[in-house]
Amino acid sequence: MKGFIAILAFLCLGVISAIYIGFGTDVKSEPKAIDVEMEGLNEKYVLKFSHVVAENTPKGLAAAMFAKLVREKTDGWVEVQIFPNGVLYDAQEEFRALLENEVHLIAPAFSEVTVHDPNWMVMDLPFVFEDELEVKRAFEGELGKKLFESIETRGYKGVAYWDNGFKQFTNRIRPVVKPRDVEGIAVRVMPSDVLMDTYKHLGASPSTHSFNEVYETLSSGQIDGTENTFSNIYSKGFYKQQEYMTVTNHNYLGYAVLMNAEFWDALPLDHQKNIEDAMGEVTDWLREYAKSHNQEMLEKLKGGNSLEIHFLTEEEKQLWRNELTPVYQKYSNVIGEELVNELLYRED
Template sequence: MRSRLGIMIFIVIGLFTALVIGFQNDLLFTQLGYDAEQEGLKDRIVIRFSHVVAENTPKGLAAEHFSKLVSQKTHGRVEVQVFPNGILYSDTTELKALQDGDIQMIAPAVSNLSEVDPAWSALDLPYLFHDHAEVNQALSGKIGSLLFDTLSTHDMKGLSFWTSGFKQMTDNRNPLLSVADFADQRFRIIPSTVLAAQMRSLGATPVPLGFNEVYRELAAGRITGEENTISNIYSKRLYQVQRYMTLSNHGYLGYAVIMSKPFWNSLPADVQASIQEAMQETTAWSNQHTAELDKKDLALIQESQSMAIHVQTPAERAAWEAHLRPLYQQFAPDIGDALMQEIERLHQQRPRPK
C-alpha cells in the first residue's frame, strides 16, 4: 500500500514539475518576443562562393559587394558566403568542386575555362581588346553569350564577366622591351594552350602554375617572370620579388562568374531574379572601380621603388603585336568560326589610326 502511494505521489510531483517548466518557457518566450530571424533560418539559402585572389582586388571587392546586395535584395533569405585567397579550393581544383556540388559559385580566370571548352581560349589571344570599353562591349554582347553557351552541357550557369584588367609583363633578368628580351626565361602562365604558345613564340619557357604558388616560385628563382594585372601584382606582393615591369596591356585577364546549374535550377524564381539583379549591379560597379584600383595600386608599386617600370611605346607594341598575330590563325580551329567572326567584327569596328 505504501509502495503504491509513493508511486502516485512521484507521478503527481512529476506532472506538477512539467507544468511549471512549461509555464516558465512560455513566459520566457513572451518576455523575449518572437524571433522571426531565428524562425527563418530553416528557410535560408546559403551560397558558398570560392575564389583565389585577395579581398582588396577587383574580384575580391566585387564578391563582397555582390554578397551584400544579395542579402539586401532577398531580405536576408539568401546568404552568400565568400571564401577568398583559395582557402577552400585553388584555381586548379575549384571547377571540379563546383561540378561535384561541393561549392555553389566560383569566378575562375577565363583562361582556366579552356579546359572545359577550347572556345574559351579566344580570350587569351594577345592584344584581343584595345581598352576596357571594348572588353565590356564584347563580353556583354555576342562573344560573351557564345562563351556562356558552352557551359550549359557541363552543368554550369554563367552569370556575368568581371574584369581584373589588362596584363603586364614582369621579370628578374632584364627590361622587357623587345621580343628578344624573353629569350631563355621561364615565365609562369595560367594553364592555357594559347598562353603557352604565346610564351614559346616570345622565346620563353611557359611554366603553368596555380596563382597562389607564383610568389614562392619567383622568390626561389625557379621561374624568372610572369604576366599579371597590376592589382594582382600588388596584392600578392609580386613586385617585391620582381625587378622589372613593362606596362604592355598585351592581354586580358577577366573572370567568368559561374554557378552550379543544378543548384541554380533548384532556386525559386524570385531568388533567381534577385541574384541576377544583384549580379548586374555588381558588374557595373566593378567595371567602374577596376581602372581606379589599377591606378592606385600602380602608384603604390612606384612608391615602393622595388621595380623599374617601363611604359611600352607604340612602336614596341606594334612589334610585339605583329610577332604574336599568327596565334589567331593557329588557334582558330579550336575557337570556332562563330567566335572568330565576332572577334574580326569587333576589330573592324575600331577607329582607324590617323
Template sequence: MRTVITITAFIITGIFTALFFGFDLSNASSSLEYDDEQEGIKDKIVIQFSHVVAENTPKGMAARRFASLVESRTNGEIKIQVHSNGTLYSDQNEYEALREGRVEMIAPATSNLTKRFPKWQVLDLPFAFPSYQAIEEAYQGEIGETLLSDLEQDDIKGLTFWYNGYKQVTNSSHPILNPEDFHRLHFRIMPSPVIESQFEQLGASTSELPFNKTYRNLEVDFVNGQENTASNIYSKKLFQDQSYMTISNHGYLGYAVLINEAFWNNLSDEHREIIEGAMTETTNWVRRHSIEMNDESTRKLRQEENLQIDYLTQTQQEAWEQRLRPIYEETESMVGSKLMKKIYKLKDKYSN
C-alpha cells in the same frame, strides 16, 4: 567503517529528499540563454562562393559587394559565404568542386576554362581588345553569350563576366621591351594554350602554376617572371622578388561568374530574380571601379624603389603584335572561323 556509514547515510538522505519534494526544473529552464542565431537556420539558403584572389582586388571586392546585396534584398533568407585567397579551393580544383556541388559559386579567370572549352581561348588572344569598351562589348555581346552557353554541357550556369584589367609583365632578369627580351626566360602562366603559345612565340619557357603559388615560385627563382594585372601584382606582392615590370597591356584578365545549375534550378523564381539583379548591379560596379583599382595599384608600384617600370612605345608594341600574329591562325583552327570573325571585327572597331 564510520566513513562508509556516513557516506551511505548522506546518499539515502539525498534520495529521500528528492522523492519527497520532487525535482523543480522551472528555474533551470528559464535561465538558459536564447540563441537567436539559430532561429530559422534550416530555412536559410547558404551559398558558398570560392575564389582565389585577395579581398582588396576587383574580384574580391565585387564578391563581397554581391554577397551583401543579395543578403540585404532577401532579408537574410540567402547568405553568401565568400571564401577568398583560395582558402576553400585553388584555381586548379574549384571548377570540379562546382560541378560536383561541393561549392555553389566560383569566379575563375576565363583562361582557366580554355582547356575544357577551347572557344574560350579567344579571350586570351594578345592585343585582341584595344580598349575597355572593346572588352565590355565582348563580355556583354555575342562573344560572351556564345562562351557562356558552352558551359551548359557541364550543368553549369554562367551568370556574367567580371572585370579586372590589362595584364603586365614582370621579371627578375632585365627590362622587357622588345620581343627578343623574352628569350630564355621562364614564366608562370595560367593553363591556356593561347598564353602558352604566346610565350613560345617570344622565345620563353613556361610553367602552369596555381595563382596562390606564384609568389613562392618567384621567391625561389623557379620562374623568372609572370604576367598579371597591377592589382593582383600589388595585392599578392608579386613584385617583391621582381626587378622589372613592363606596362604592356598585351592581354586582358577577366572572370566568369559561375553557379551550379542544379542549385540554381532549385531556387525560387523570386530568389533567382534577386540574385540576377544584384549580379547586374555588381558587374556594372566592378566594370567601372576595376580601372581605378588597377591605376591605384600601378601608382603604388611606381613607389617601390627596387622595381623598374617601363612602358612600351608604339613601335615596340607593333613589334610584339607582329611576332604574335601567328597565334591568331592557330586559334582559328581550334575555335572556328565564325567566332574569330567576331574577334577581328571587334578589334578593328576599337583600334586607333
C-alpha cells in the same frame, strides 16, 4: 586596334578549315525553377562562393559586396559565404567542386576556363583589346553570349563577366621591350594552351602554377617572371621579387562568375531575380572600380622605386603583333572562324 585587323584579315583568309566546337542553340523557353509564388521562399539557402585572390582585390571586394546585396534583397533568406585566397580549393579544383555542389559560386579567370571549354581560348589571344571599352562591348555583345552558351553545355551556369584589368609582364632578368627580350625567361602562366604557345614562340620557358604558389615560386627562383594585373602584382607582393615591369596590356584578365546549372534551376524564381539584380549592381560597380583601382596600384608601383618600368608604345605593340602572327594563325584554326571573327571584327 591599329594594324591588328589587317593581320587577322590575312589570317582568316588563310584558314582552310576550322575545328568546330559547337555552341548550344537550344535555349530553354521555360525555366525549370520553382514557379509557385511562395514555395521555397521560407527556406534559407546558403551559397558558398570560392575564389583564389585576396579580399582587397577587385574580385575579392566584389564578392563581399555581392554577398551583402543578396542578403539585403532576400531579407536574409539567401546567405552567400565567401571563401577567398583559395582556402577551399585552387583555381582548377573549383570546377569539380562546383559541379558536385561542394561550392555554389566560383569566379575563375578566363584562362582557367579554357581547360574545360576550348572556345574560351579566344580571350587569350594577345593584343586584341585596345582598352576597357572594347572589353565591355565584347562582354555585352554576341561574343559574351556565345561563350556563356558554350560553357553552359558543360553543366555550368554563366552568371556574369567580372573585370580586373589588363595584364602586364614582370621579371627579374632584364628589361623587356621587344618580343625576343623574353627569350630564356621562365614565366608563370595560367593553364591555357594559347598562353603556353605564345611564350614558347617567343623563346621563353612557360609553366603553370596555381595563383597562390606564385610568390613562393618567384622566391625560390623556380620562375623568373609573371603576367598579371597591377592589382594582383601589388596585393600579392609579386613586385618584391621582380626588378622589371613592362606595361604591355597584352591580355585582359577578367573572370567568369559561374554557378552549377542544376542548382540554379532549383532556386525559387524570386531568389533567382534577387541574385541577378545583385550581380548586375556589383558588375557595374566593379567595372569602374577595377579600372581606378588598377591605376592606383600602378601609381604605388611607380612610387615604390623597386621596379624599372617601361610602357610599350603603339609602334612597339605592333612589333609584338607581327611576331605573334603564327599564334593567331594556329588558334584561328583551333577555335573556329566564327568565334575569332566575333572578337576581331565586332562593331566598336
